Amino acid sequence: MNFTFSHRKITGLVAIVPSNERTFVDEMANFNFPLARSLKLKQVMGYDKHRIVDGPVCVSDLACFGLQHLFDRGLLDRDGFDALLVVTQSPDYFMPPTSSVIQGRLALKQDMFCMDINQGCAGFLFGLIQAFLILEQPGVHRAVVINADVLSRKVSTKDRNSYPLIGDAASITVIERSGDPAPIHANLKMDGRRREALMIPAGGFRLPSTPETAVLEDDGENNFRAKDNLRMDGSAVFNFVQVEVPPMIEDLLKTACVTADEVDYFLFHQPNRFMLEKLADKMKVPYEKMPSNIVEHFGNSSGVTVPLVIAYNLRERIVTGTIRACLAGFGVGLTWSSMLLRLGPLNFCDLIDFQ
Amino acid sequence: MQDFLKELADVLEVDEVKDSDVLEAFPEWDSLTALSVIAMIDARYRVNLTAAELKRVDTARSLYELIGAKNGN
Numbered sequence: 001m002n003f004t005f006s007h008r009k010i011t012g013l014v015a016i017v018p019s020n021e022r023t024f025v026d027e028m029a030n031f032n033f034p035l036a037r038s039l040k041l042k043q044v045m046g047y048d049k050h051r052i053v054d055g056p057v058c059v060s061d062l063a064c065f066g067l068q069h070l071f072d073r074g075l076l077d078r079d080g081f082d083a084l085l086v087v088t089q090s091p092d093y094f095m096p097p098t099s100s101v102i103q104g105r106l107a108l109k110q111d112m113f114c115m116d117i118n119q120g121c122a123g124f125l126f127g128l129i130q131a132f133l134i135l136e137q138p139g140v141h142r143a144v145v146i147n148a149d150v151l152s153r154k155v156s157t158k159d160r161n162s163y164p165l166i167g168d169a170a171s172i173t174v175i176e177r178s179g180d181p182a183p184i185h186a187n188l189k190m191d192g193r194r195r196e197a198l199m200i201p202a203g204g205f206r207l208p209s210t211p212e213t214a215v216l217e218d219d220g221e222n223n224f225r226a227k228d229n230l231r232m233d234g235s236a237v238f239n240f241v242q243v244e245v246p247p248m249i250e251d252l253l254k255t256a257c258v259t260a261d262e263v264d265y266f267l268f269h270q271p272n273r274f275m276l277e278k279l280a281d282k283m284k285v286p287y288e289k290m291p292s293n294i295v296e297h298f299g300n301s302s303g304v305t306v307p308l309v310i311a312y313n314l315r316e317r318i319v320t321g322t323i324r325a326c327l328a329g330f331g332v333g334l335t336w337s338s339m340l341l342r343l344g345p346l347n348f349c350d351l352i353d354f355q
Numbered sequence: 356m357q358d359f360l361k362e363l364a365d366v367l368e369v370d371e372v373k374d375s376d377v378l379e380a381f382p383e384w385d386s387l388t389a390l391s392v393i394a395m396i397d398a399r400y401r402v403n404l405t406a407a408e409l410k411r412v413d414t415a416r417s418l419y420e421l422i423g424a425k426n427g428n
Contacts, residue, residue, distance in 0.1 A: 234386070235386065242397055
């Protein structure tokens with residue numbers, strides 16, 4: 001389905017990554033694979049370093065740290081926003097919502113629309129769409145979207161399929177009304193029939209965690225993970241991305257009457273470098289317009305990868321100027337979404353370490 | 356077919372692939388190589404294979420025939 005918005009802009013963005021950095025080379029010994037094959041995987045997929053939380057760090061810890069950073073520097077007023085949308089798949093609790101936890105910990109005002117959104121790799125787009133909608137209300141002047149996940153805590157260290165690429169991170173995006181009538185185009189599709197391609201089978205109400213769900217099982221290819229762990233059917237996800245994403249972008253650009261050449265950057269979710277390069281090849285987009293360097297530096301932090309790719313690669317550019325960006329997210333659900341908008345100049349764009 | 360065998364040899368990092376060669380018999384063959392083969396076929400022949408489809412073929416020739424069949428040739 002298609003969406004069109006106008007008079008909306010992103011005015012600031014900060015990405016927060018844990019200071020704890022691990023390397024693929026150090027972790028290779030955990031995998032039940034010949035070393036040479038693991039090194040080949042590293043080279044092809046672009047695995048190197050990733051940032052993961054050290055200990056029982058939760059989404060609200062990363063989020064409160066980031067918000068406090070903005071309050072302390074005068075970049076965001078603690079009473080200056082009226083909606084707090086938290087997009088996560090690793091909430092602090094089943095109940096209450098993590099948005100309420102954050103509101104309470106920081107003693108934010110009560111006149112606040114707090115909402116959790118359970119979305120992953122397309123979560124930045126979901127958060128933006130929801131923020132644009134809530135800003136229809138005259139009582140909402142500014143919306144804050146927090147994307148955050150600490151999924152490394154749910155990935156088996158013996159699963160070469162998922163562990164080398166997982167990353168933890170958070171981002172805070174400020175969205176406001178603007179005087180710009182230029183349309184922002186977006187589209188989105190979902191297919192719940194393919195929901196099992198990315199899932200954590202146990203730990204919810206369908207299959208509560210028990211000693212049995214903690215037992216490591218072989219996936220048939222020497223990857224060991226339990227039902228309590230995150231599972232990814234890598235080749236099914238690869239196939240999904242290659243089949244669904246290029247036509248989605250084509251539709252978006254067609255609707256907006258914009259050619260791919262007129263787009264400055266394709267800022268996509270970062271599953272791994274391999275998948276992004278194959279996407280760029282298929283879409284005939286030069287690699288320099290589609291950065292794919294987030295997994296090798298930080299890991300794949302699901303919905304946070306789009307703000308992370310912006311903060312890491314384009315900070316100077318969008319603090320001082322404007323780019324025409326095509327954003328896209330695709331993954332768990334399955335869900336795929338894209339958006340064409342102008343980014344910048346932002347009031348702030350930072351990348352900070354969580355201590 | 357010769358071009359295809361050459362492309363396949365590049366992905367498998369071997370000097371030569373013959374049409375009767377069994378894909379899984381190559382020492383380099385694993386899930387990563389399978390993904391690379393799928394990506395190559397997608398880029399070169401505009402054919403999307405799933406990992407399951409690739410698993411069902413044995414030789415280089417049968418893979419080439421599968422691509423032809425999916426291409427409608």
